[in-house]
Amino acid sequence: MSAPEHAPGGAPWATAALALGDDALILSHRLAEWAGNAPVLEEEVALANLALDLLGQARALLSLVGDEDALAFTRGPEAFTHVRLVELPRGDFAHTVVRQLCVATWQELLYERLATGASPLAPIAAAALPETAYHRDHAVTWTLRLGDGTAESHARTRAAAEALWPYTGELFDPVEGLDEVDLGALERRWRARVSDVLTRATVPVPGGARLPGSGRAGEHTPHLAALLDEMQSLHRAHPAASW
Amino acid sequence: MSEVSGVGGVSGVGGVSGVDGASRAPSLDELTAVAGAVPDPELPVVTLADLGVLRAVRRGAEGRVEVELTPTYVGCPAVEVMREDIRAALAGRGVADAVVTTVLSPPWSTDDISADGRRKLADAGIAPPRAGARGPVFVELGRAAPAPESRPVPCPRCGADETTLLSRFAGAACMALRRCEACREPFHHVKER
Numbered sequence: 276m277s278a279p280e281h282a283p284g285g286a287p288w289a290t291a292a293l294a295l296g297d298d299a300l301i302l303s304h305r306l307a308e309w310a311g312n313a314p315v316l317e318e319e320v321a322l323a324n325l326a327l328d329l330l331g332q333a334r335a336l337l338s339l340v341g342d343e344d345a346l347a348f349t350r351g352p353e354a355f356t357h358v359r360l361v362e363l364p365r366g367d368f369a370h371t372v373v374r375q376l377c378v379a380t381w382q383e384l385l386y387e388r389l390a391t392g393a394s395p396l397a398p399i400a401a402a403a404l405p406e407t408a409y410h411r412d413h414a415v416t417w418t419l420r421l422g423d424g425t426a427e428s429h430a431r432t433r434a435a436a437e438a439l440w441p442y443t444g445e446l447f448d449p450v451e452g453l454d455e456v457d458l459g460a461l462e463r464r465w466r467a468r469v470s471d472v473l474t475r476a477t478v479p480v481p482g483g484a485r486l487p488g489s490g491r492a493g494e495h496t497p498h499l500a501a502l503l504d505e506m507q508s509l510h511r512a513h514p515a516a517s518w
Numbered sequence: 519m520s521e522v523s524g525v526g527g528v529s530g531v532g533g534v535s536g537v538d539g540a541s542r543a544p545s546l547d548e549l550t551a552v553a554g555a556v557p558d559p560e561l562p563v564v565t566l567a568d569l570g571v572l573r574a575v576r577r578g579a580e581g582r583v584e585v586e587l588t589p590t591y592v593g594c595p596a597v598e599v600m601r602e603d604i605r606a607a608l609a610g611r612g613v614a615d616a617v618v619t620t621v622l623s624p625p626w627s628t629d630d631i632s633a634d635g636r637r638k639l640a641d642a643g644i645a646p647p648r649a650g651a652r653g654p655v656f657v658e659l660g661r662a663a664p665a666p667e668s669r670p671v672p673c674p675r676c677g678a679d680e681t682t683l684l685s686r687f688a689g690a691a692c693m694a695l696r697r698c699e700a701c702r703e704p705f706h707h708v709k710e711r
Binding site for chain 1: 623654709
């Protein structure tokens with residue numbers, strides 16, 4: 276990679292690269308869990324592709340901060356700064372689809388903004404942007420199909436939206452290095468897009484307050500420790516292993 | 519200052535024999551052709567030059583050959599294979615220590631695939647990306663009628679325009695899966711970006 280080995284000490288964009296890299300890494304891991312478990316083969320391939328795209332983004336972003344493997348495999352839960360939304364268990368397929376809708380819509384809007392900036396995140400955001408558009412397209416299609424589908428798929432999609440909604444506020448928490456982004460405007464555009472899709476899917480847009488705390492501050496659910504336990508186990512067993 | 523060979527104009531350089539002098543160092547144009555002729559690991563019917571992922575070949579410090587490669591998708595797992603294949607191909611021309619770096623800017627677009635590359639994809643039964651198209655066509659489901667795609671993706675086998683999207687994601691990150699409604703054959707389509 277053309278990225279530096281280590282970010283200049285305390286550069287603000289390094290905090291942002293770590294946060295967005297962690298978002299991509301942890302969500303990638305959750306999506307990869309569908310391999311062998313997806314409802315149909317095409318969907319298994321699709322989810323694995325989404326996971327692969329996100330892993331690529333994570334690698335590029337974390338490499339801006341330091342050694343990607345050390346960052347992914349040697350940190351404890353409190354050192355991760357992703358939003359809690361991405362660490363929640365994958366749940367049923369509706370949960371995965373609604374989470375993808377929330378995250379992909381947010382990533383596309385955020386990357387669009389970052390791509391025009393001057394920080395070292397800009398080239399990564401610009402290269403990842405077309406991918407996030409396909410991720411959103413995938414999530415929108417499934418949200419409409421499930422929400423406006425059978426009574427069962429509708430109930431599950433609605434339950435997923437209600438369960439995940441309190442976690443979405445963290446997507447708009449201030450992050451050092453994202454000062455160039457108007458997070459209030461981003462949230463309004465995100466809310467409009469996601470609400471439009473849910474409404475067309477006949478799923479009521481959930482209300483209610485966000486949960487206290489934030490993954491951006493290293494506050495996480497117990498699900499993260501379990502996820503890391505699995506994700507980091509190979510590295511712990513064989514610290515210097517390579518392919 | 520380093521001598522740089524742009525990769526845009528050399529895709530036609532096919533006959534690099536390099537046997538006209540036993541010890542002559544290969545020129546940058548020759549090395550560019552050698553690197554560009556490496557087949558894509560996932561779509562071996564096209565070369566890296568066809569795909570438009572080879573950005574530059576130059577001599578850097580101490581005459582070391584440096585190659586710039588851009589990934590199609592940020593997480594494309596083929597990049598590491600491409601890097602090794604390029605190094606091996608250059609080593610075959612006596613360049614033992616080429617450095618292959620990955621660059622993200624400007625981002626790769628399917629418009630970077632050459633006309634030759636599009637033809638080779640189609641010949642292999644893979645629908646090439648539509649020139650100038652960008653991103654997904656958002657499909658409306660639910661109660662609304664499906665929106666027709668603005669431009670057809672013709673079947674690479676029979677040429678019919680009536681084809682249906684089966685899955686946005688297929689065997690590689692850059693592909694979608696479609697089916698021809700005329701000949702009923704499924705086929706891959708390189709997604710525009």
